[in-house]
Amino acid sequence: MAGSSRNQSPEKRLLNELKSYQQDPNDALISLGPLSDSDLMNWTAVMKGVPGTAYEGTQAISNSVSLP
DSSP states (O other): HHHHHHTOOOOHHHHHHHHHHHOOOTTHHHHHHHHEEEEEEEEEEEEEEEEEEETTTTTTEEEOOOOO
């Protein structure tokens, strides 16, 4: 159903992606979501450091990712 996602508004698509992430979280992400319910185009994320690298055991925080 790739064609149906093209017809969705960006906000609806993002909400669907967030719901999908919440149902099946990614091990590399500690948290992911919009900064506020009223602005779905700006998100925040906290990612785990990659095992076996200098970043292992750390957290990278992205306070705002603006989506086009």
